[in-house]
Amino acid sequence: xxxxxxxxxxxxxxxxxxxxxxxxxxxxxxxxxxxxxxxxxxxxxxxxxxxxxxxxxxxxxxxxxxxxxxxxxxxxxxxxxxxxxxxxxxxxxxxxxxxxxxxxxxxxxxxxxxxxxxxxxxxxxxxxxxxxxxxxxxxxxxxxxxxxxxxxxxxxxxxxxxxxxxxxxxxxxxxxxxxxxxxxxxxxxxxxxxxxxxxxxxxxxxxxxxxxxxxxxxxxxxxxxxxxxxxxxxxxxxxxxxxxxxxxxxxxxxxxxxxxxxxxxxxxxxxxxxxxxxxxxxxxxxxxxxxxxxxxxxxxxxxxxxxxxxxxxxxxxxxxxxxxxxxxxxxxxxxxxxxxxxxxxxxxxxxxxxxxx
Amino acid sequence: xxxxxxxxxxxxxxxxxxxxxxxxxxxxxxxxxxxxxxxxxxxxxxxxxxxxxxxxxxxxxxxxxxxxxxxxxxxxxxxxxxxxxxxxxxxxxxxxxxxxxxxxxxxxxxxxxxxxxxxxxxxxxxxxxxxxxxxxxxxxxxxxxxxxxxxxxxxxxxxxxxxxxxxxxxxxxxxxxxxxxxxxxxxxxxxxxxxxxxxxxxxxxxxxxxxxxxxxxxxxxxxxxxxxxxxxxxxxxxxxxxxxxxxxxxxxxxxxxxxxxxxxxxxxxxxxxxxxxxxxxxxxxxxxxxxxxxxxxxxxxxxxxxxxxxxxxxxxxxxxxxxxxxxxxxxxxxxxxxxxxxxxxxxxxxxxxxxxxxxxxxxxxxxxxxxxxxxxxxxxxxxxxxxxxxxxxxxxxxxxxxxxxxxxxxxxxxxxxxxxxxxxxxxxxxxxxxxxxxxxxxxxxxxxxxxxxxxxxxxxx
Numbered sequence: 177x178x179x180x181x182x183x184x185x186x187x188x189x190x191x192x193x194x195x196x197x198x199x200x201x202x203x204x205x206x207x208x209x210x211x212x213x214x215x216x217x218x219x220x221x222x223x224x225x226x227x228x229x230x231x232x233x234x235x236x237x238x239x240x241x242x243x244x245x246x247x248x249x250x251x252x253x254x255x256x257x258x259x260x261x262x263x264x265x266x267x268x269x270x271x272x273x274x275x276x277x278x279x280x281x282x283x284x285x286x287x288x289x290x291x292x293x294x295x296x297x298x299x300x301x302x303x304x305x306x307x308x309x310x311x312x313x314x315x316x317x318x319x320x321x322x323x324x325x326x327x328x329x330x331x332x333x334x335x336x337x338x339x340x341x342x343x344x345x346x347x348x349x350x351x352x353x354x355x356x357x358x359x360x361x362x363x364x365x366x367x368x369x370x371x372x373x374x375x376x377x378x379x380x381x382x383x384x385x386x387x388x389x390x391x392x393x394x395x396x397x398x399x400x401x402x403x404x405x406x407x408x409x410x411x412x413x414x415x416x417x418x419x420x421x422x423x424x425x426x427x428x429x430x431x432x433x434x435x436x437x438x439x440x441x442x443x444x445x446x447x448x449x450x451x452x453x454x455x456x457x458x459x460x461x462x463x464x465x466x467x468x469x470x471x472x473x474x475x476x477x478x479x480x481x482x483x484x485x486x487x488x489x490x491x492x493x494x495x496x497x498x499x500x501x502x503x504x505x506x507x508x509x510x511x512x513x514x515x516x517x518x519x520x521x522x523x524x525x526x527x528x529x530x531x532x533x
Numbered sequence: 534x535x536x537x538x539x540x541x542x543x544x545x546x547x548x549x550x551x552x553x554x555x556x557x558x559x560x561x562x563x564x565x566x567x568x569x570x571x572x573x574x575x576x577x578x579x580x581x582x583x584x585x586x587x588x589x590x591x592x593x594x595x596x597x598x599x600x601x602x603x604x605x606x607x608x609x610x611x612x613x614x615x616x617x618x619x620x621x622x623x624x625x626x627x628x629x630x631x632x633x634x635x636x637x638x639x640x641x642x643x644x645x646x647x648x649x650x651x652x653x654x655x656x657x658x659x660x661x662x663x664x665x666x667x668x669x670x671x672x673x674x675x676x677x678x679x680x681x682x683x684x685x686x687x688x689x690x691x692x693x694x695x696x697x698x699x700x701x702x703x704x705x706x707x708x709x710x711x712x713x714x715x716x717x718x719x720x721x722x723x724x725x726x727x728x729x730x731x732x733x734x735x736x737x738x739x740x741x742x743x744x745x746x747x748x749x750x751x752x753x754x755x756x757x758x759x760x761x762x763x764x765x766x767x768x769x770x771x772x773x774x775x776x777x778x779x780x781x782x783x784x785x786x787x788x789x790x791x792x793x794x795x796x797x798x799x800x801x802x803x804x805x806x807x808x809x810x811x812x813x814x815x816x817x818x819x820x821x822x823x824x825x826x827x828x829x830x831x832x833x834x835x836x837x838x839x840x841x842x843x844x845x846x847x848x849x850x851x852x853x854x855x856x857x858x859x860x861x862x863x864x865x866x867x868x869x870x871x872x873x874x875x876x877x878x879x880x881x882x883x884x885x886x887x888x889x890x891x892x893x894x895x896x897x898x899x900x901x902x903x904x905x906x907x908x909x910x911x912x913x914x915x916x917x918x919x920x921x922x923x924x925x926x927x928x929x930x931x932x933x934x935x936x937x938x939x940x941x942x943x944x945x946x947x948x949x950x951x952x953x954x955x956x957x958x959x960x961x962x963x964x965x966x967x968x969x970x971x972x973x974x975x976x977x978x979x980x981x982x983x984x985x986x987x988x989x990x991x992x993x994x
Contacts, residue, residue: 274754279573279574345776378676379677382675383672385671385672460755461749463574488638488755493753
């Protein structure tokens with residue numbers, strides 16, 4: 177995951193560097209010619225109606241005034257302008273889209289990078305690469321890092337039994353994630369019971385039953401067609417009676433456009449009042465990931481996201497987009513078909529990794 | 534629906550071109566940018582987007598619009614042709630004995646699709662059988678069996694067997710009598726080398742006439758890589774896009790057909806076995822460009838009419854155009870309408886109603902309309918036969934009684950009566966029209982002179 181993006185971020189850095197170097201060369205050539213002029217400008221910096229300033233406000237507010245440019249030139253600095261970034265930013269946008277970062281989120285990243293770089297004067301001690309790297313780092317962290325919390329700690333501190341409900345569209349891997357989560361909790365000394373709130377899909381009971389057997393956990397289930405909230409509620413009662421730490425509640429996959437099913441989800445949320453609701457989506461999802469994450473978050477507020485199929489050569493942009501639009505962190509990655517294939521997700525680490533050479 | 538975003542943003546860009554007969558470079562660049570944005574937002578792969586858009590740009594700048602064609606129509610034609618070029622024809626599916634194998638990523642919807650395709654073939658008069666070879670995912674046997682039952686087709690699977698190749702072989706033997714064999718396989722992705730080896734083996738044993746790749750409409754840029762790997766392993770003859778009833782645009786399918794040089798076979802639009810459509814490129818592109826999809830619509834109407842007709846033999850839709858239009862007719866019409874499926878899907882196929890028109894409706898308009906239809910049904914249930922036959926005779930007292938009886942209010946009852954009156958008047962205008970007139974009217978509706986021509990759609994607009 178993220179290999180493609182990493183490569184592209186590297187080339188963005190190089191692109192900007194090139195642009196700036198070119199500019200530097202131009203500036204050097206022009207420096208002598210304009211030396212006299214800039215000296216004049218600098219001589220009267222406090223003149224109230226200085227011509228260069230008027231010019232800058234008339235023409236283009238974005239561009240640093242000639243005064244500043246001249247000043248920068250005199251001190252051996254280069255100011256990064258909008259024009260310098262146009263090409264590299266376009267490539268960066270394409271790179272983000274190629275990595276399945278949702279368009280509006282990609283645009284926000286670009287805006288943030290643009291804002292941080294334009295008008296930035298490169299001191300001779302800095303390299304352009306460092307400047308760009310800082311801007312990229314900040315922009316990415318800003319977008320991904322949204323209230324990351326320690327899942328294990330939260331489970332440890334919450335009143336037992338802790339109920340965790342999993343939601344998401346069809347086929348993203350909710351049930352498999354629950355089985356993995358049960359293993360993950362077991363390794364850390366927490367017992368868990370599975371409750372099958374998917375009373376809709378054919379074969380759902382058999383599927384989760386098999387998983388429960390494989391990982392050696394108790395499963396609470398009702399007949400197909402039953403009330404999902406009641407099943408999870410029974411799971412909680414079972415946990416209370418048997419001193420089980422965590423109830424993992426499955427729900428039927430549903431498309432966010434199905435009003436009836438989304439209302440049902442709200443009801444489950446209301447009746448069960450889970451400690452945490454985790455939204456499950458797949459890392460291979462494209463632009464739509466944002467739309468459905470939003471809808472699910474609206475129907476039954478989520479606390480975090482589990483991103484599955486992260487091993488399927490996905491570019492992982494969904495992780496960035498979902499965290500950003502829901503304002504809730506990506507907590508886990510599903511990385512294979514084995515029960516041990518569940519990893520904690522750390523955005524800082526990801527950004528560091530993306531930007532490392 | 535697939536790529537409807539492209540449709541709406543394209544149309545709004547196109548609107549700025551109204552009246553222009555020539556396009557300058559700037560116009561073209563703006564349109565091309567808009568096309569790029571829409572395609573990217575629809576999850577079409579970046580490389581393919583760039584190819585498509587540069588072709589469109591080049592042709593728009595270099596090709597002279599034929600005499601009398603507006604710049605807008607010229608661009609539309611180019612976009613249409615370029616899209617068709619990528620999409621190609623629908624995957625050829627002769628109505629004869631054959632074996633179809635399904636493959637795809639985990640959770641893309643193969644098992645549901647297998648039952649749907651079987652249902653589709655059975656409606657065409659063939660005897661299909663579904664063979665389930667997924668030995669990995671728990672519960673897949675039960676799911677497939679249940680879905681096959683829902684589709685009322687033959688099923689073979691073996692929950693205790695461990696070798697999918699053996700199940701496939703035994704399954705083909707056991708269902709020898711069936712005309713169409715649909716082999717479902719376990720989900721896998723391109724990087725799982727062992728599983729890719731396994732599907733190659735299954736493919737060898739099954740020797741399918743067609744390999745269909747099943748793709749979730751929400752798949753992103755990864756579609757390219759996945760499609761290529763599956764194509765390398767077993768050869769992809771067609772693509773089926775699932776979960777199109779969500780908000781995903783399904784651009785990954787375009788990427789996949791482009792990558793595998795194949796075509797789209799089916800579209801999955803819901804959770805029940807009937808929610809499947811054969812992919813029709815013309816209809817798809819027309820719908821995309823906001824021109825409606827009459828073919829799909831008429832198929833649905835036919836199916837709904839058949840179902841309605843099964844219950845009430847004596848009703849002839851043509852009567853409506855000859856005699857008087859009573860509330861009973863309206864009731865039947867609504868009944869037939871609701872059998873065609875979710876309103877927004879149906880609306881999308883009506884010329885002049887899909888695309889641009891739909892964009893202007895608030896998001897919940899369809900829900901409101903559907904609620905209104907339900908209300909109307911309840912009200913009509915509270916009416917006497919005489920009232921249904923002679924709605925004009927309903928007086929204030931009767932309105933009061935009906936409102937009370939149906940648990941609605943007088944206002945809603947009045948609304949229903951108004952609606953009926955409007956539809957009656959519109960239908961009166963239709964009477965005596967030949968087919969040609971009908972077509973002319975359709976054209977007029979397409980012309981987009983607002984909702985004027987839609988009185989006949991009454992409660993559904």
